[in-house]
Structures are given as C-alpha cells and as structure tokens.
Amino acid sequence: MPDDDPNLGLLLFIPYRSLENRVFARLAAAGFEITPAQARVFQRIGANGTRLTDLADQAQVTKQTAGFLVDQLEKAGYVRRVPDPSDARARLVQITEYGARTIPIAAAEIADIEAEWTAHLGTTQATQLRRALTKLREVTDPYA
Amino acid sequence: MPDDDPNLGLLLFIPYRSLENRVFARLAAAGFEITPAQARVFQRIGANGTRLTDLADQAQVTKQTAGFLVDQLEKAGYVRRVPDPSDARARLVQITEYGARTIPIAAAEIADIEAEWTAHLGTTQATQLRRALTKLREVTDPYA
DNA sequence: GGAACTAGTCAGCCTCTCTGACCAAATTAG
DNA sequence: CTAATTTGGTCAGAGAGGCTGACTAGTTCC
Numbered sequence: 001m002p003d004d005d006p007n008l009g010l011l012l013f014i015p016y017r018s019l020e021n022r023v024f025a026r027l028a029a030a031g032f033e034i035t036p037a038q039a040r041v042f043q044r045i046g047a048n049g050t051r052l053t054d055l056a057d058q059a060q061v062t063k064q065t066a067g068f069l070v071d072q073l074e075k076a077g078y079v080r081r082v083p084d085p086s087d088a089r090a091r092l093v094q095i096t097e098y099g100a101r102t103i104p105i106a107a108a109e110i111a112d113i114e115a116e117w118t119a120h121l122g123t124t125q126a127t128q129l130r131r132a133l134t135k136l137r138e139v140t141d142p143y144a
Numbered sequence: 145m146p147d148d149d150p151n152l153g154l155l156l157f158i159p160y161r162s163l164e165n166r167v168f169a170r171l172a173a174a175g176f177e178i179t180p181a182q183a184r185v186f187q188r189i190g191a192n193g194t195r196l197t198d199l200a201d202q203a204q205v206t207k208q209t210a211g212f213l214v215d216q217l218e219k220a221g222y223v224r225r226v227p228d229p230s231d232a233r234a235r236l237v238q239i240t241e242y243g244a245r246t247i248p249i250a251a252a253e254i255a256d257i258e259a260e261w262t263a264h265l266g267t268t269q270a271t272q273l274r275r276a277l278t279k280l281r282e283v284t285d286p287y288a
Numbered sequence: 289g290g291a292a293c294t295a296g297t298c299a300g301c302c303t304c305t306c307t308g309a310c311c312a313a314a315t316t317a318g
Numbered sequence: 319c320t321a322a323t324t325t326g327g328t329c330a331g332a333g334a335g336g337c338t339g340a341c342t343a344g345t346t347c348c
Contacts, residue, residue, distance in 0.1 A: 007254050008261070009163040011277035016156040018284035023153070037304060053326055060161075063327065065305050072303095089313045089326045110151050117152070120283050125276045132265055132273035133155035139264045140162035181335055197295060207296065209336055216334095233295045233344045 019113055026109040032102050034078070041069045042078065042099070049082065049092030078102070163257055170253040176246050178222070185213045186222065186243070193226065193236030222246070 020036060027034055034042070044050060044058045056066035070093055073079045078099030084090035118126040164180060171178055178186070188194060188202045200210035214237055217223045222243030228234035262270040 008258055009160060012156050012160040015280050015284040016153060016160060019153040114152055121276055121279055128272040129276035132269045135265055136159050140159040
C-alpha cells in the first residue's frame with residue numbers, strides 16, 4: 001500500500017482518525033475512560049440489549065474478542081448482561097444508565113466536528129460528501 | 145461514540161476498512177505477507193530511504209514501535225537499513241527490490257477499487273467525493 | 289570541550305485479537 | 319421422541335502491536 005499521491009484509502013482514513021481521536025479525548029475529559037475497541041462494540045448495542053454473538057458479527061471480531069471487550073465494559077459499569085428471555089443459552093448485553101451518559105457527550109463532539117467540517121467545506125460540498133459516503137456504503141458495508 | 149444514524153466517522157471508516165482488507169488480500173494472494181501495521185510504516189519510506197524517527201512521526205507511533213515494525217519488514221526482506229551518510233547515529237530505512245514488488249500490486253488493487261466505486265457512484269459523485277476529502281484533509285491531517 | 293539535544297535500542301508491560309477446545313441449550317432429522 | 323447438529327457463550331493460550339522508561343552513542347551549540 002505504498003504511496004502514490006493521496007489514494008482514497010488514506011483520504012478516508014485521515015479524517016476518520018481525527019474524528020475518533022477527538023471523540024475519545026472529549027469522553028476522557030468528561031471522566032469516561034473508554035477505548036476504541038470497547039467503543040466499537042458498545043456502539044452496536046441496541047435499545048433492548050444485543051446478544052454477544054450479534055455484537056461480534058457486527059463489529060467484525062470473534063465472539064471471544066467481543067466477550068473480552070464486554071467484560072471490560074461491564075467491569076467499568078457501562079453495560080450489564082441479563083438473561084435473554086427467548087433463549088436460555090443467550091444473554092443480552094444492555095447499556096446501563098451510567099453507560100448511557102457517554103452517548104450525549106460523544107454525540108456533542110461529533111456534532112461539533114461536523115459543524116467545523118461543514119464550515120470548512122461549505123454546505124454544498126459537505127452535503128455532497130455525506131451523500132457520496134452514504135452511497136458508497138452500499139458497496140462496502142457487509143451489513144448494509 | 146454510540147449510535148445515531150450514520151455519523152460521518154462510521155461512514156468514513158466503512159469504505160476505509162473495505163479498501164484496506166482488499167489490498168491486503170491481494171498482496172497475500174500474490175505471496176506477500178504484510179500486516180496493516182507494517183504497511184503503515186512501509187508506505188512512508190521515501191525514494192532514498194527514511195530515518196526511523198521520521199517514519200515514527202509520520203505513522204504516528206513511537207520510535208520503539210516503528211523500530212519493531214521495521215525489524216519485521218527487514219526480516220521479511222522488504223526493507224534494509226543502511227548508514228545515513230549525513231549522521232553517524234542514524235540509519236536510513238530503504239525499500240529493497242523485493243519490497244518494491246509489492247507496490248504495483250497494491251496500486252493495482254487500489255485502482256480496481258476506485259474504478260468500482262466510481263462505477264457505483266457515477267463520475268460526478270466520485271469526483272465530488274475525492275474533492276471533498278482532499279479539502280477535508282486540510283483541517284484533519286497533522287501532516288498536511 | 290562540556291551541556292543539551294537527537295537517533296536508535298533494550299526491557300518490560302498492557303491491550304486487542306486470534307485459534308482451538310469445550311459446555312449447554314435449542315433445533316432439526318429420522 | 320430420541321439423536322445429531324447447530325448455536326450462544328466461555329476458557330486457555332498465543333501472538334501482534336502499541337506504550338513508557340531507561341539507556342548508549344553521536345551531534346550541535348555555546
């Protein structure tokens with residue numbers, strides 16, 4: 001993957017990393033220590049809880065890895081595991097009240113960043129960017 | 145970083161990962177085992193070689209980590225270390241003939257992917273995407 | 289020519305991720 | 319309605335990738 005001039009991979013990665021760094025910095029400043037790997041799982045938890053296996057699939061890691069990350073999130077108090085009423089083997093991972101407090105903080109930082117980016121690009125180009133990325137997802141997201 | 149509907153971070157990440165996976169798969173199919181971490185360093189090596197410290201800065205890792213990755217690349221034959229004529233403390237990391245063979249392979253896969261994406265988006269939207277990302281780089285790349 | 293800086297290595301640690309082996313519950317097949 | 323298979327999840331072990339801290343050896347700047 002050596003360098004031409006900027007290939008799309010690098011162009012996508014640069015702003016992604018920038019955004020990610022800022023969101024975690026904001027969470028850390030608010031006293032929430034959470035790692036990128038933990039967040040990738042946390043993000044996928046649905047309103048009523050989600051099974052470990054589903055989290056693993058969606059985050060594209062093995063269920064062992066997902067389990068390991070959920071253990072950490074549980075220890076930190078961000079999530080809990082409850083029995084799945086529809087299947088005695090399974091348990092649902094749910095976000096706790098404490099864990100839910102991270103959501104508006106992260107959302108606020110993302111909103112700030114999007115506002116900055118829109119200011120830099122102009123409304124037209126920002127809209128084009130979002131539209132193009134959304135469409136690109138159709139051919140690049142295994143979970144479209 | 146929990147879920148709204150698709151925030152820009154996720155939208156950027158999805159195609160990035162897709163591209164990365166495909167490039168490494170293509171390299172692996174051609175017999176070149178190289179990991180993403182190694183590639184992030186390898187990519188930054190300039191035509192006449194680059195110092196370890198510079199590689200570390202650009203890849204945004206510590207020099208210890210960069211050194212570790214260069215060790216692996218060296219063992220695999222992709223790079224060599226030669227003395228830096230301008231500074232006896234330093235050595236230049238250079239791409240070997242063997243390592244250079246990976247470059248057109250990766251470039252070919254990237255070209256294929258860009259062609260596919262352009263086909264999916266249409267030329268207009270693909271151009272808009274590239275232009276917006278390039279401009280976004282101005283405010284998100286510490287190495288602009 | 290000594291003080292402060294810079295290039296790189298060594299050692300030790302932690303996080304993330306994987307593979308393989310396994311158990312228990314659920315589902316499907318005969 | 320049992321037996322085989324599939325599925326949800328855990329345990330154990332290993333390896334990659336990343337960090338901090340401490341150190342050596344050259345370089346640069348007074």
